[in-house]
Amino acid sequence: MADPARVAVLLSGRGSNLRALVEGAQGYRVVLVASDKPDAGGLAWAAEQGIATFALSPRGIGKQTYEEALDAALCQAGVQVIALAGYMRLLSDAFVDRWRGRMINIHPSLLPKYKGLDTHARAIAAGDAVAGCSVHLVTEELDGGELLGQAEVPIEPGDTPDSLAARVLVAEHQLYPRVLSEFSRAMTDHPALPRLRDLAHALPGTEERPSHGQPTFFVEGKMFAQFRDDHHGDGRTVVAVKASSPNEASMLIEAAPDLYSKVAYFRAEWVGLNLVDPDWQLVEDRVAQSWELAAPKALLEAGGR
CATH class of the missing domain: 3.40.50.170 (Formyl transferase, N-terminal domain)
Incomplete structure (x- = not known):
């Protein structure tokens, strides 16, 4: 701890x-x-x-x-x-x-x-x-x-x-x-948070500020990732990321419940990706996809990714 x-x-x-x-x-x-x-x-x-x-x-x-x-x-x-x-x-x-x-x-x-x-x-x-x-x-x-x-x-x-x-x-x-x-x-840094920060800040236009007490990452004012460690006493350490749709979020949770979970108080297209002994390539990919879903069209067209 x-x-x-x-x-x-x-x-x-x-x-x-x-x-x-x-x-x-x-x-x-x-x-x-x-x-x-x-x-x-x-x-x-x-x-x-x-x-x-x-x-x-x-x-x-x-x-x-x-x-x-x-x-x-x-x-x-x-x-x-x-x-x-x-x-x-x-x-x-x-x-x-x-x-x-x-x-x-x-x-x-x-x-x-x-x-x-x-x-x-x-x-x-x-x-x-x-x-x-x-x-x-x-x-x-x-x-x-x-x-x-x-x-x-x-x-x-x-x-x-x-x-x-x-x-x-x-x-x-x-x-x-x-x-x-x-x-x-x-x-207070969790062991996974510094690496997550590196991944998030490598994406163009990323800003970090707390939201409801949690380290949260935004692009042009829109949230694309949030680190959550035992938030509301749920016992989980996850990064909340956006899936392409509520259907995709449900499929991810059903197919891999050890990796993905629902995120309390978030819309249905958000999932929590487990950060306990994580697959960092998977984390990087999901954070990048979430960034793309949140980033404005102008930033994407400018070659942001």
């Missing part, structure tokens, strides 16, 4: 989500807690737990210098995943790009509703029946990255922003460790 992913938690306040992440850690280990507020309560708690800390105020040194120092501390700690937990600074596009696909955030609303601040007051004012929280990938767009998980919290008669916030915070403490666990496991 792969070592736990090394996680850094960035915060600006008391660190209640930090405590939930540390106490609920599975598949990851918090190795660094960093803050732009040297007096943040979360730093003191982390130090008491023996977790390394980094504290630096950007005042007087500028955003670029601050982020360079933060990035250096993250790299020195061997961080693989960043979890924002009440971190109140806007990160630069350059920093987001540096950690693209490896940085997540928890936001106290059911995104895409109520991005930004004052989420609870806005939900109450709108007359919503439910509020909640969302974990998402961090991108250049404020609270706009891909959703990784959500939890709903009913809005009760007479709720104030403070009373609703208190109940949403309980939901955050349950949701965030679960999503971070799923996400971190996908960031």
Whole structure:
């Protein structure tokens, strides 16, 4: 089994989500807690737990210098995943790009509703029946990255922003460790993943980013392969690839159930190809075929394959 992913938690306040992440850690280990507020309560708690800390105020040194120092501390700690937990600074596009696909955030609303601040007051004012929280990938767009998980919290008669916030915070403490666990496991290399990455990235136009916590490969925005290791506790290590039709997918699964399997939550033309002691020539062929089925006509005509 792969070592736990090394996680850094960035915060600006008391660190209640930090405590939930540390106490609920599975598949990851918090190795660094960093803050732009040297007096943040979360730093003191982390130090008491023996977790390394980094504290630096950007005042007087500028955003670029601050982020360079933060990035250096993250790299020195061997961080693989960043979890924002009440971190109140806007990160630069350059920093987001540096950690693209490896940085997540928890936001106290059911995104895409109520991005930004004052989420609870806005939900109450709108007359919503439910509020909640969302974990998402961090991108250049404020609270706009891909959703990784959500939890709903009913809005009760007479709720104030403070009373609703208190109940949403309980939901955050349950949701965030679960999503971070799923996400971190996908960031920790399985023995088959590096070779699969080599095969996928050899195909023109391939981009990799996590989808639902799994390493996923796209061409021109369309998915053509996804690595899945014990996803949803199914006990399988597979690469999900696209067959030419649902009929072909069914035939593959029926003819070779030791090699092929259905992929939960995917359309019927997708199959899971076993990556335990795999036939790598077969894997290469199926990934390439899936790429061809997803690639735009212009890329194929340009001699992509």
